[in-house]
Amino acid sequence: MQKFKALITGASSGIGRAMAFSLAAKGHELFLVSRRREKLEEVRAEVLRVHPRTTVHLIDLDVSDPRLAGVLSQLSGDRIDVLINNAGLALGRDKFESSEVADWEQMIQTNVVGNFKLVHLVLPWMLRHGVGDIINLCSIAGHETYVGGAIYCATKHAVHAFTKVIREETCGKNIRVMQISPGMVDTEFSTVRFKGDKAKAESVYANMRPLVAEDIARMMTFMLEQPRHVVIDEIITMPTDQGSPTTVVRRHP
Ligand SMILES: NC(=O)c1ccc[n+]([C@@H]2O[C@H](COP(=O)([O-])OP(=O)(O)OC[C@H]3O[C@@H](n4cnc5c(N)ncnc54)[C@H](OP(=O)(O)O)[C@@H]3O)[C@@H](O)[C@H]2O)c1
Numbered sequence: 001m002q003k004f005k006a007l008i009t010g011a012s013s014g015i016g017r018a019m020a021f022s023l024a025a026k027g028h029e030l031f032l033v034s035r036r037r038e039k040l041e042e043v044r045a046e047v048l049r050v051h052p053r054t055t056v057h058l059i060d061l062d063v064s065d066p067r068l069a070g071v072l073s074q075l076s077g078d079r080i081d082v083l084i085n086n087a088g089l090a091l092g093r094d095k096f097e098s099s100e101v102a103d104w105e106q107m108i109q110t111n112v113v114g115n116f117k118l119v120h121l122v123l124p125w126m127l128r129h130g131v132g133d134i135i136n137l138c139s140i141a142g143h144e145t146y147v148g149g150a151i152y153c154a155t156k157h158a159v160h161a162f163t164k165v166i167r168e169e170t171c172g173k174n175i176r177v178m179q180i181s182p183g184m185v186d187t188e189f190s191t192v193r194f195k196g197d198k199a200k201a202e203s204v205y206a207n208m209r210p211l212v213a214e215d216i217a218r219m220m221t222f223m224l225e226q227p228r229h230v231v232i233d234e235i236i237t238m239p240t241d242q243g244s245p246t247t248v249v250r251r252h253p
Contacts, residue, residue: 003026003027003028003029004028004029004081004082005028005029005031005076005079005080005081005082006023006028006029006030006031006080006081006082006083006084007031007033007072007076007080007082007083007084007118007122008020008023008030008031008032008033008084008086009033009034009063009083009084009085009086009087009114009118010033010034010063010086010087010088010137011030011032011033011034011040011043011086012032012034012035012036012039012040012042012043013034013039013187013188014185014187014188014189014213015086015137015182015185015187015213015216015217016032016034016084016086016087017043017213018212018213018214018216018217019084019086019216019217019220019221020032020043020047020056021046021047021050021051021214021217022214022217022218022220022221023082023221024047024050024051024054024056025050025051026221027051027053027054028054028082029054029055029056029057030047030054030055030056030057031057031059031072031075031076031080032044032056032057032058032059033059033060033061033063033068033087034060034087035060035061035062036060037058037060040058040060041058044056044058057075057076059071059072059075062110062114063087063110063114063115063117063118064109064110064113064114064117068117068118068121069121072121078125078128079125079129080122080125080126080132081126081129081131081132081133082132082133082134082135082224083118083119083122083132083133083134083135084135084137084220085115085118085119085134085135085136085137086135086137087110087114087115088110088111088115088137088155089106089107089110089111089189089192089193090107090149090152090189090192090193091103091106091107091152091192091193091195092148092193092195093148093149093193093194094148095147095148095150096150096151099150099151103151104151107151107152107155108151108155111152111155111156111158111159112155112158112159115136115159115162116162119134119136119162119166122134123166123170123175126173126175127170127173127175130173130174131174131175131228132174132175132176133175133176133178133223133224134166134175134176134177134178135178135179135180135220135223135224136159136162136163136177136178136179136180137159137179137180138156138159138160138163138179138180138181138234139152139156139181139182139183140181140182140183140236140238140244140245141153141156141157141245142156142157142159142160142179142181143157143160143181143236144244144245145245146245146246149245156181159179160179160181163177163178163179163234167231167233174228176228176231177231178223178231178232178233178234179233179234179235180216180219180220180223180234180235180237181234181235181236181237182211182216182237182238183211183237183238183239183242183245184204184205184208184210184211184238184239184242184248185210185211185212185213185215185216186205186210186211186212186213187212187213190202190204190205206250207250207251207252208239208241208242208248208249208250208251209239209240209241210239210242211237211238211239215237216237219235219237223235
């Protein structure tokens, strides 16, 4: 398999971290982005321990930080073959009238503005090189809605619409614009959503078996490994015991 330069945002944890391992196993050169430098260092050390021949670059910046373009351009030589556009978060589960404006701003800035900026940055390079793959991390919250998720659902609906338009705009250019939309995945996501309240976060996955980050990484790797004439527009995936954002079957231990 041809080696490529892969940029993974939100690589310090969860799905992004698992994807770093999956792509390192294939020998690809990695550019890992997130805000927490020490977590990125831990991921790099662990990836290199398991896959010593991989090259791993770290960029400890917010995805919406204007400095990201310059740093990435210098490190990658204006070439990124694969973008795993994954950095994102939910903050809060209150109904809209009780939600915090600062939380909306951070979700919109990360999930929407940061996501769009990354595509705006790497797409011209992909078009110039005549090849590229983009996987946007959407969610079942980009298809459906639930009480207490007004802004998070709105951001993921925005990602969903954006992915479709970019797919249409790049059609015929050897660029595959794809999306994966998971249901419940057991990562730091719920701890972040409940602002460090571990008990609340754990209750999300109580007495059921959620997906794990490696499930999503395996599916995204499958999407990337299709022959170039094949594009998987989207994978929607949930745990077997989840039927919708609000339908979850819990089994008592
Ligand atoms: N877990 C789920 O149930 C689930 C379901 C559907 C969709 N998703 C989506 O999957 C993606 C990954 O989430 P996850 O479950 O892996 O959660 P996670 O474990 O909390 O990971 C989120 C990652 O995003 C990074 N991040 C957050 N804000 C950032 C910013 N402004 N700039 C740069 N990096 C930022 C975090 O790193 P730093 O804190 O170091 O910046 C972390 O690496 C998100 O887009 C999420 O919406 C998750």
